[in-house]
Amino acid sequence: MLVLRDIRKSFGTILAVDGITLEVRAGEIFGLLGPNGAGKSTTISIATGLLAPSSGEVDLLSLGSPSQPTVRRHLGLAPQEITLYEGLSARENLLFFASLYGVPQSGARVDELLRLVELDTRAKSRVASFSGGMKRRLNLAAALVHDPQLLLLDEPTAGVDPQSRNRILELVRVLAAQGKTIVYTTHYMEEAAKVCHRVGIVDHGHMLDVGTTRELIERHGGTSAVIVLRDGVETRIETMDPVGEVARQLASGGVGGVRVEQPDLESVFLKLTGRSLRE
Amino acid sequence: MNAIFTIACKDLRLMSRDKGEMFFTFVFPRILATVFGLVFAGGGDGGSKIDLAVVIESDATLARDLARDLAEDGAFEVTQVPQRALAEELVRKGRVTAAIILPASMQDSAAGLFSGGGIPIEALVDPSRRAEIGLIQGKLNELAFRQLSAMFTDADSMRQLMKGARESVARATDLSPTQKLAAGALIAAGGAFSDSIISRGSIDGEAPHRRDASGWSPVSIKIEELAARKGGPRDSFDVSFPQGIVWGLAGCVMAFATSLVSERVRGTLDRLRLAPITRGQLLAGKGVACFTTALLVQLVLLALTVFAFSSHVQQPLRLLLAFLAAAFAFSGISMFIAGACRTEAQAQGAGRGALLLLAIIGGGSLPLFLMPPFFKTVSLVSPFRWAVAAIEGPFWRDTPFSDQLLPLAVLVAIGAVGLGLGVQAMRAHNR
Structure with missing residues (x-):
């Protein structure tokens, strides 16, 4: 569906993307996970054709570079910024973008999208009056107006409350179920683990590894840890068999409490970069 | 597209x-x-004075007095200029709203009031200042009437005016002998009537120019609109x-x-x-x-x-x-x-x-x-x-x-x- 081959992009002396190669398969949700400034948004901009790479190749649907208008009409982008016109209503915004894409029966399509993002009751309200979560959902709807095959969502939950975040994540799952291929960038490892079929770990412009969450954890997550509380003191025990270890500790008696820490994408990132994802 | x-x-x-x-x-x-x-346009606050150029071509006292009254009037800022051409230039350049010409024939016409027409005054105006032109016309009538009232209540001036009127009637070629006779009698009666008014006014001490003169226009203003100069x-x-x-x-x-x-x-x-x-x-x-x-x-x-x-x-x-x-x-x-x-x-x-x-x-x-x-x-x-x-x-x-x-x-x-x-x-x- 989308192939990036050895992409590099520099801004003056700053190397923002350093040799990223990846292949996004049709129908999957592919996560680009990395801290702010890792090069995720630059990679997305190159993938959409908005930025020309300093070197490397991008191919969309085997049609060629998305810098060509005919190729990029197959992709939809919900950028990290709210790219809507605040002076227009929700419906006017979508109709405008639909018109640019030459969407037939655009009115019906726009109404359908407004229902999908649960903004049909606010269709005639100006975007300026919307909450952050509502703007995010409309931002997503604007990317879908021409029914693209590939959807690129750049930090789609940035700055929204937990309730709106859950609605957006649910929306992503619905779109994937409809057959859309989705590239999802985030610095929230929980989001990546929840919705992505495969995840690419990005840092300092490098793609560190790609795989399913399970594969990445197996490769880089390390062992589980059993934390045992005894006489007010916590003891951390690294183990490959956390269930067996818990059983052994309980059998030995005198245990005030016990909990298990499973490795996750945060552990993977820590192992790969030597620092936390949120640093 | x-x-x-x-x-x-x-x-x-x-x-x-x-x-x-x-x-x-x-x-x-x-x-x-x-x-x-x-x-x-100078009409911003309505309180600023109207710039006028005045040219006195007549030797008549009436012309001098009228020019003086214009200069003393609070509505005008008067610049006296020696020649008509200069006044015209000032209007064309927009330096003044209008130029008032008090022509050489002024005294004669004042004396000839009874043979028809008013005192001829010429006004050269900037056509874009129509609002001010109306005011200027009204003011000229008011000031001219004040001068004429003074003239009519001055015994010497009045006698001179009556004498001039009789001479004017005598010279007239478009009047028959009967008409001349009737006009002479009317002027004589008018003279006697004005004498009695003047003497009574003097006795009463009433200012003659306060008498009501509504409905009569003493001046005949010939307005000439100066076309805007090219450029x-x-x-x-x-x-x-x-x-x-x-x-x-x-x-x-x-x-x-x-x-x-x-x-x-x-x-x-x-x-x-x-x-x-x-x-x-x-x-x-x-x-x-x-x-x-x-x-x-x-x-x-x-x-x-x-x-x-x-x-x-x-x-x-x-x-x-x-x-x-x-x-x-x-x-x-x-x-x-x-x-x-x-x-x-x-x-x-x-x-x-x-x-x-x-x-x-x-x-x-x-x-x-x-x-x-x-x-x-x-x-x-x-x-x-x-x-x-x-x-x-x-x-x-x-x-x-x-x-x-x-x-x-x-x-x-x-x-x-x-x-x-x-x-x-x-x-x-x-x-």
Whole structure:
């Protein structure tokens, strides 16, 4: 569906993307996970054709570079910024973008999208009056107006409350179920683990590894840890068999409490970069 | 074409919903044009004096007294000039509202009141100052009546007047002997009647000029409207109309330049660039919106000037050509500012500042023809100056088309260069 081959992009002396190669398969949700400034948004901009790479190749649907208008009409982008016109209503915004894409029966399509993002009751309200979560959902709807095959969502939950975040994540799952291929960038490892079929770990412009969450954890997550509380003191025990270890500790008696820490994408990132994802 | 139209419509809709931009693009220039027009017309506060030039060609006491009364009247600022030609020049240059000529025949006519007509006074006026002309006429009647009243209540003057009247009747060739006899008797009776009035007035101590004289006009004012000299404005709105256009275009340019920078900074431009349209279509859409608004600003101001202030367009088609060229030039400038400024703050600060300066030196505050020579030269760098030059020719100067060609060419060149540089700069932002 989308192939990036050895992409590099520099801004003056700053190397923002350093040799990223990846292949996004049709129908999957592919996560680009990395801290702010890792090069995720630059990679997305190159993938959409908005930025020309300093070197490397991008191919969309085997049609060629998305810098060509005919190729990029197959992709939809919900950028990290709210790219809507605040002076227009929700419906006017979508109709405008639909018109640019030459969407037939655009009115019906726009109404359908407004229902999908649960903004049909606010269709005639100006975007300026919307909450952050509502703007995010409309931002997503604007990317879908021409029914693209590939959807690129750049930090789609940035700055929204937990309730709106859950609605957006649910929306992503619905779109994937409809057959859309989705590239999802985030610095929230929980989001990546929840919705992505495969995840690419990005840092300092490098793609560190790609795989399913399970594969990445197996490769880089390390062992589980059993934390045992005894006489007010916590003891951390690294183990490959956390269930067996818990059983052994309980059998030995005198245990005030016990909990298990499973490795996750945060552990993977820590192992790969030597620092936390949120640093 | 559909994409260009769609983008242009979106921009126009957004602008129409921005009250601030609408005010500075459409309302502010109209206010400015009206205020400047009224100020230049001298009718701004209604309390300022009317400038008059007075030429005394008559040796008559009445003429001197009338000139003195005019000078002492609070409504006028009188400059006495020795010759009619000089007074005429002052009116044509707009230095005075009117020139009052008190002709050599004045005394004779005063003496000949009874053989018909009033005291002839000539007024050379600037036709654009009609409001003041009415006031001047009223004042002249009032002052002349005061002089005549004084004359009629002065025994010596009255006797002299009666004597002159008798002589005038005797000389008249269009009266039959019977009519002359009747007129002589009437004048004699009038003389006796005025003697009795004068003596009674003296006894009563009543001021003679306070007697009621309503319904009688003692002067015959011959008004001559001086045609505007070629090269000078017909009225103050000829000056304020291009000034309004300067500020309207400035508002329009800033609105669209800032809008384009905002689109880039806020990311909506990226969404537009992702659509299956070419960069040329995208920029053309933005340009068409700016061009349409710039054209609309000028047409709205023209409508105001023509319908509200009765201005007349000398060459409508050539004026439309000037409007089109100006709209193109300022669309290019808008693109250039949008490309040159990286942030909205830059556009609103540096962009607006530069535009303000160019508008001022380009005739936005002081009309070009009133500028000192040095500033006239400096103004050549301002695109507003060329827009004013292109518009003034067909609007009121009625200059030949060849005179309009250079401003039109400069405007088109400015537009093309602005568009080119703006597009290049915007490409650089996207690299």
